[in-house]
Amino acid sequence: MVKQHITDTKQSNLWHNEQERLLFAELVNVFYSREIPALAQQYSAEQLQRKLLSLPYYVERAARHITQGEVPLQLDSQNGCWLASQKRTLPPFDEHKNQDFFSSSNLIGLVVPVLIADVQYSQVVIDSIDQVRDNAVHCNQYGWFSYSGYSHDDDFRLFKPTKQLMVAACCGHRWQYGKVVAPRVLSLREMLLASMINWTNVKVPKQRHH
Template sequence: MHISNSQQVDIFSDDQSQLHYAELCNALYERELASLSQQKISNISLLQRKIAGLRHHVKRAAYSLLQHQSPLQVDIHNASWQAKQAAKCMANNYVSQKTQQWFSNNIQIGCSIAIHVKHLGSEHIELDSIDRVELSSKRIHANKFGWFDIDREHTKDNYKQTDILRLRLLKPTKAILTAACCGHSWDHKGKGQQRALSLRELLLSLSINWKTFR
């Protein structure tokens, strides 16, 4: 089931609001528990903290999905954003000068950013957040993907995941952020299978002010 932007405004005055909320929570719990089961976590206390924090983050994400103002639709059953996917990945229209100018004017710790992630045979755009800034060297540090020079793509040596061929910092636009929020991916044939966002990415998507982007 999809919920449009206009429906989101009064969602909690609707008779189905509690059912929608419960379905979102269930979908998010299932996805996160499945993800945790696949992670190699040897530190038991870390695993306990992750599980203990799930309830808060899941409830926050579910509530915000129903209330957040965006041009995207909400899929209640899958706890995901939905929008039409472009035939080709728009990140390949990358212009370094525009990216450098945008980040030079808009750098802010904590803000959501978009990263072009290229694997062997596939690519997608992923949300990350800025947790450190070095203005003197024109560098930013992303929480997951590490250091980026504002005016060029990521230095692969700083990120050790072997199946990733290239990481590239992108100027955020409506099209870029839509692809990232919806988990759109592409392969050599064109549109690939939609990627399920982690709970962390979903929460980052809820911090986006869509009025800022054109």
């Protein structure tokens, strides 16, 4: 009986590892099929060649982080996206809460929600803070913001991180004229950023393990 129990345990572990391997392969395929056409539209032939050389590293890194369960959201592995119920509206923009938070927190490396609104859609995206100076923070993609959350160069709005906003950003939630619409698909960069969120406390940067 003991021998049988040990055999069953080994088989269970093998099955678990096989499931992880299949999930990893599925995500890698999804990310390649999505990223290559997107890159081809954005870059010239010479730029594209450089991007493609680094693509395997980022694809495999994102797939590995997702497979290892570093994001506590439901995964749609066939489409390479996160799923969660969408709120009817976004939280209000509160410059006073933003000012208090960004003026007093450990910010370098923190993943933050940024509101992007145009004539069609309102949506929350994620970015990471890489500089802090002169009462302002710099996000890697969306540039400089005042502590109160106003962009220096555009109409973007930086929010104090909350679990609700981070879930909305990671799941690609969008609103059109105040109504819920189909979510957008995240870029590979955003999928990687989602794994860098400290989900136990989204207001504190995640500790990186080397």
